[in-house]
Amino acid sequence: MRRMMLPSYLLTGLVLAASVAAAPAGGIRGVVAAGVEPELVSEAFLNTEGPLGSADGGVYFSDTNGNRTYRIDPDGKISVFREFTNRGNGIAFTRDGDLVWAEGDGPRILKRTKNGFENLSAGVRLFQPNDLIADDKGGIYFTDPGPRPVVPGVKVNVYYIPPGGKPIIIDDSVPRPNGITLTRDGKTLIVDAPNTAYALQMKKILSLSGLTAGKDYEIKPFGATPQRLIGMREQKEFAGSMLGPPVSLVAKKEGFVSLGSVQQLIGPYQAAGVFTQRAWAKDHRDRLVAFLSACIEAQRWLLNPANKQQVIDLFAAQYHLAPEIAAEDYDISIAHPGGFAKDAQFDLRGFENVLKLRAEVEGQWGGHPPSPDKYYDPSYYQAALTKVK
Secondary structure, X not given: OOOOOOOOOOOOEEEEOOOOOOOOOOOEOOOEXXXXXXXXXXXXXXXXXXXXXXXXXXXXXXXXXXXXXXXXXXXXXXXXXXXXXXXXXXEEXXXXXXXXXXXXOOOEEEEEEOOEEEXXXXXXXXXXXXXXXXXXXXXXXXXXXXOOOOOOOOOOEEEEEOXXXXXXXXXXXXXOOOOOOOOOOOOEEEEOOOOOHHHHHHHHHHHOOOOOEOOOEEEEEOOOHHHHHHHHHHOXXXXXXXXXXXXXXXXXXXXXXXXXXXXXXXXXXXXXXXXXXXXXXXXXXXXXXXXXXXXXXXXXXXXXXXXXXXXXHHHHHHHOOOHHHHHHHHHHHOOXXXXXXXXXXXXXXXXXXXXXXXXXXXXXXXHOOOOHHHOOOOHHHHHHHHHHO
């Protein structure tokens, strides 16, 4: 089972968090009390999945290969609850107390009510629904992960069924979405500050799905990128954040799932730059050009394939990374578009998007972004580029 979370690079993007670990001696908050040892109940099943606790202390679970749903009552007695489940996997209670199943061989999302069964995904072509979770608004999230191993070109999705509605795709970027669950409050996202680049990116991305800050979710300032990952590890009420490499790579290794990158979801974005007052730049032109020349030469060294291992070693040392994470960071930041730019070039389209987002999301400049020329003067960079050629 997994919980939904939001990353970010210059290839920034949304983290879907999903961390599963063995129960430590200190317990797992909200799951296993400290000092409690797991107890084997039975081995008389073919493939157990989808455990669901009930209010009376019982547990429902699926045996997908046996095509059955079982129930363990509070006294430990096991009984067959439902037969012929079409490889039913994930199980959940709706807001109204009805049970719903993700039926892999249906393939469908089936709800059991006092009046019988209802196919909630009728008319929608699914591959093999796997897991689901109901929210407190009466909606249902579910995954349709596709074949294993992943088959290139086969589209797989995460869906949401609004109350009384049909399934809609909410994400198609996860290579093989499997388990899914919600955070405790389902709507607290953490940022470095509420009006910085990552926060604006997050608000824009969520608005594309009709979600509004203050109404559908809350934003909480929490600190820089490494601190936000720590926060998501330790505080389950934090539903997500924007994380950039290498921290986003560490998060994925720990089980957090990326929902996509900023470039994929909202287009190019100039994530970093060097700024100064125009008057200072004019009075210190030679010094500024020399500084930019050094930046260009340093970038050329980083991007030179002959220096690959040295760059990876540098990443590992500077960011305290495992060698495999440093190598992946190199691949993303150096070898793919969206990372370090050739000759440290300024991304004008990305900067235009910066201004556009600030106008749109924050209402700055009366909602009308100014021309980049107001803040960008390429003459110093051009002089530096000429100097190092």
